[in-house]
């Protein structure tokens with residue numbers, strides 16, 4: 645069975661629709677016929693300041709949400725990044741293979757450091773994509789299901805894998821990004837040319853999976869739509885309604901073309917009202933299940949402990965190969 649690996653940062657109280665449609669749904673589907681490793685990227689979260697108590701809470705909330713979404717601990721190793729020392733250890737080796745200029749070209753650092761200025765950003769934020777490469781390569785996955793915003797990090801990961809394999813000995817598999825074109829970039833409901841994002845979106849622009857469903861319904865109904873009134877998919881001219889069509893199609897499994905026909909001559913209002921109802925139907929059971937799971941911390945911890953054991957064994961074995969090939973002396 646081909647392996648898949650992916651991660652998500654515990655940097656908000658709730659996952660949002662971009663996470664869900666862009667990546668997490670694919671995690672659930674891929675479980676069927678792959679061997680999955682899914683983790684909570686708490687080490688990536690501390691590249692920007694975090695409150696320790698909140699971080700710990702969000703980590704467990706993330707685990708509960710993954711389970712509520714259908715990530716199945718019987719089939720997937722679900723684990724917390726910081727529990728596996730090999731991530732940081734391989735991260736170091738890969739840092740030593742990465743050019744400064746190469747790291748500098750990563751656009752996420754440019755975006756994220758733009759606000760406070762480069763001088764205020766942490767070195768961890770700068771080397772973030774290299775740690776991500778280590779996360780991935782340790783497990784030798786075939787596919788990495790992510791949204792479009794991670795594509796550049798996947799390219800760096802492949803470059804570093806190739807460089808290591810070439811310089812030392814073939815050690816890493818070159819992973820393929822698994823990015824679904826239709827949902828690769830879910831946009832902000834209030835600013836539909838920008839990505840829906842936990843750090844950048846305004847409250848009205850983002851649908852949080854754990855929000856009160858009535859609030860989410862309202863956000864859909866008041867999403868920015870475009871001039872005109874025709875429900876038609878055209879991301880250039882009509883980014884607002886196109887984003888909503890993408891969300892509708894993804895949630896119902898209908899094609900965008902079928903939806904265009906269904907809403908021909910009916911206007912935005914009807915369409916948004918129907919979509920709001922669909923969103924409520926999706927988030928309500930999800931939220932109930934997550935809250936239920938959060939009441940059972942012993943179960944959550946047991947899932948993460950099992951995931952840790954499974955993942956650590958694989959990661960340690962890869963790291964041993966890497967250290968030997970680099971020329972590190974192993975303990976007797």
Ligand code: TYM
Pocket residue numbers: 649650651652653654661662663664665666667668685688775776779780788789790791792793794827828829830831839840841
């Ligand atoms: P993160 O935590 O920002 O997001 C988790 C996943 O959600 C996807 N995503 C989106 N997809 C479509 N439209 C959007 N608006 C949207 N917003 C977020 C992201 O692409 C991602 O797949 N660096 C990663 C975490 C990470 C990781 C890894 C991922 C660390 N190590 C190794 C894969 C493999 C991140 O910050 O994702």
